[in-house]
Amino acid sequence: MEEKNSPVLRVKDLRKTIRGQAIVERISFEIQRGEKFGFLGPNGAGKTTTIRMLVDLIKPTGGTVEICGYDVQRRPEQALRHVGCIVENPEAYSYMTGRENLEHFARMADGVSRERIQEVAEIVKLQERIDDKVKTYSLGMRQRLGIAQALLARPKLLILDEPTNGLDPKGIKELRAFVHRLAEEGISLLISSHMLSEVQMLCERVLIMDRGRMIATGKIDELIQGAPRYVYWRFDSLEAGAAELGRDPRISLRSGPAAESHPADTIAADMPEEIIADTVDRLSACGIGIKAVYQTEPTLEELFLALTGSESLD
Amino acid sequence: MIKLAALVQNETLKLWLKKRFIVIVLILLILIPVFTYAEHKVVSNHAEHFADWRNQILQQIADMENxxxxxxxxxxxxxxxxxxxxxxxxxxxxxxxxxxxSGVQFTREFLGNSITLFIPMLVLAIGTDIVSGERTSGTIKMLLTRPVKRWKVLLSKLCALTLYVSLTIAVTVILCYLISGFVFGYGGWSAPILTGFKIEGSAIDSSSVHAVPQWRFLLMQAGLCWFSAMTVAALGLMVSVLIRSTAASLVTMMSAIIAGTILSSMSSSWASAKYLFSVNLKLTGYLEGTPPPIEGMTLPFSLSVLAIWGALGLIVSFRVFTKGDILN
Incomplete structure (x- = not known):
């Protein structure tokens, strides 16, 4: 039954309707062996519902999910043995120790030895606290215990839902290194996030979702190239600066306020990189005080604008 | 194939580590001495007034007839x-x-009195959060994304529950005997107890009355206790599957059981109340020959009513648990 060349995960026309409301509409994608796949979308886009359908927590209204060639609906026992997952928060029995938790889930899989439990504890660097009660763990440690649990049965696909939620920068850095190491070992990853920068760091290919629909799928770098890279300007006088900037035909100003991460008096301009220096000179010559000029990677919101042509996410 | 035994081991371990059973043993260790002391007071009071137990019975009969x-x-x-x-x-x-x-006599009385409220309460203390607790903590997601069919997960929970219900009744009997025996003596195993009273209206048909040794009576009582406790456990499992909040499941089950006790004591003229499960919980009453809460109820009737309620509870539990979406 299990084809050698079949993708690790194949999702076809997946749909879910709850009480007449379409939560997820016709999602299709594939994840190949060793691939790091991102699942991108704002909160409420249907990412978690889709992930829950992948691991048999929610029955789809239509469509199929195949893991290593096995249909999750019809043959859950065969399909799910190839998947490790953390859906939303990393959960564990807080009244048990880390090791007891791992032993508990080891009994629910085939052929997980004591040595393997020790091994996964070491992989996530939890070996020193593994015999402490989980209620004494920090969120980062719970996260690592969750990953250890997911890795127990040597899955071919690891699903992490918003894995950086609640992690500090150090934790995020560790997670990133960890994800790359796992991918090198041949595990496929599905990582969901609402932050473009995060998915960009962790994944090669993405699927972008909004309001239950697939908006785009493809290599993340290519998608980002399609999005405008805005140059952000801050002036002593907003109106004078904007008027002077707009005089150059190669510069188009973005209407409306800039993204939330920028101060309110920032102007976003779509313009070629090469003319930034010249423009600074020109504006200075006109006596316009420039407080700052900078360029950033596009945000998810900007990528959305480029992909959908709509004005905002909602 | 994941062996069911491993899953049952998981569930048994979780209930054990949640320290539920230890709490139950502690409750028994506190309550039984209290009742033993009360019983001791009654016994010594009677001993002061009556040299012979026959006089005491005669006095009781005279009081009631008055x-x-x-x-x-x-x-x-x-x-x-x-x-x-x-x-x-x-x-x-x-x-x-x-x-x-005697120790055995005290144990017999204790079981007879605890079958309607106390033992169901202990069963609910073990079982109400067996599914809803996993939902509250979110661990249900881990449990159901493992390569194990859902019905096996629930069956393993039912097995663990059965195990603990049986253990609870065994421990109740053993602790009762050990603690009360310290005061009343450890004898009384072979004392004859009459059973088989048939009640017809306000008369007793004593044609089938016979004496059994007290140990056999106690064993029959324990078996009936187990049966009604398992019915409560099955319904508790259903409520735990249906209601996400553990507190709400506990309150629902407790109200159903208490409602049954109230209805029974009203000895109501509402005859169809006899089809409610909680009115039928006092199975040991049939052994003792006390009048049933509603006329026309017999041991086979109550056993069937409880069995049907229990079976329905399990059917609903399994259907909902295997089909339902996990959305939280």
Missing amino acids: TLSSDRIPEEWKRDRRIAVQQLQYYLDHDINPSEP
């Missing part, structure tokens, strides 16, 4: 007392002391 002539006592109570008088008379006629104090 109240029967009063107009202020409701008819149902009179009926119950007439039956009790006939039973005491029967014991007297056959020269059997119905309550010879």
Whole structure:
């Protein structure tokens, strides 16, 4: 039954309707062996519902999910043995120790030895606290215990839902290194996030979702190239600066306020990189005080604008 | 194939580590000495007044007959007392002391009194969060994304629950005997107990009454206790599957059980109340020959009602658990 060349995960026309409301509409994608796949979308886009359908927590209204060639609906026992997952928060029995938790889930899989439990504890660097009660763990440690649990049965696909939620920068850095190491070992990853920068760091290919629909799928770098890279300007006088900037035909100003991460008096301009220096000179010559000029990677919101042509996410 | 035994081991371990069973043992260790002391007071009080147990029974019969002539006592109570008088008379006629104090006798009385409320409460203390607790903590997601069919997960929970219900009843009997025996002596195993009273209206049909040794009576009682406790466990499992909040499941089950006790004591003229499970919980009453809460109820009737309720509870539990979406 299990084809050698079949993708690790194949999702076809997946749909879910709850009480007449379409939560997820016709999602299709594939994840190949060793691939790091991102699942991108704002909160409420249907990412978690889709992930829950992948691991048999929610029955789809239509469509199929195949893991290593096995249909999750019809043959859950065969399909799910190839998947490790953390859906939303990393959960564990807080009244048990880390090791007891791992032993508990080891009994629910085939052929997980004591040595393997020790091994996964070491992989996530939890070996020193593994015999402490989980209620004494920090969120980062719970996260690592969750990953250890997911890795127990040597899955071919690891699903992490918003894995950086609640992690500090150090934790995020560790997670990133960890994800790359796992991918090198041949595990496929599905990582969901609402932050473009995060998915960009962790994944090669993405699927972008909004309001239950697939908006785009493809290599993340290519998608980002399609999005405008805005140059952000801050002036002593907003109106004078904007008027002077707009005089150059190669510069188009973005209407409306800039993204939330920028101060309110920032102007976003779509313009070629090469003319930034010249423009600074020109504006200075006109006596316009420039407080700052900078360029950033596009945000998810900007990528959305480029992909959908709509004005905002909602 | 994941073996069911491993899953049952998981569930048993979780219940154990949640320290539920230890709490139950502690409750028993506190309550049984309290009741033993109370019983001891009663016994020593009687011993002061009556040199012979026969005199004590005669006095009891006389007291009850006096109240029967009063107009202020409701008819149902009179009926119950007439039956009790006939039973005491029967014991007297056959020269059997119905309550010879001993460890076994105390255990028998304790079981008979705890079957409607106390033991169901202990069962719910173990079982109400067996599914809802996994939902609250979110661990249900881990449990159901493992390569194990959902019905196996629930079956393993049911097995663990059965195990703990059986253990609870065994421990109740053992602790009762050990603690009360310290005061009343560890004998009384072979004391004869009369059973088989048939109640027809306010009369007793004693044609099938026979004496059994007290140990056998106790064993039958424990079996009936187990049966009604398992019915409560099955319904508790269903409520735990249906209601996400553990507190709400506990309150739902407790109200259902308490409602049954209230309805029973009302000895109501509402005859169809006999189809409610909680009115049927007092199975040991049939052994003792106390009048049933509603006329027309018999041991086979109550056993079938409980079995049907229990089976329905399990069917609903399994259907909802295997089909439902996990959305939280």
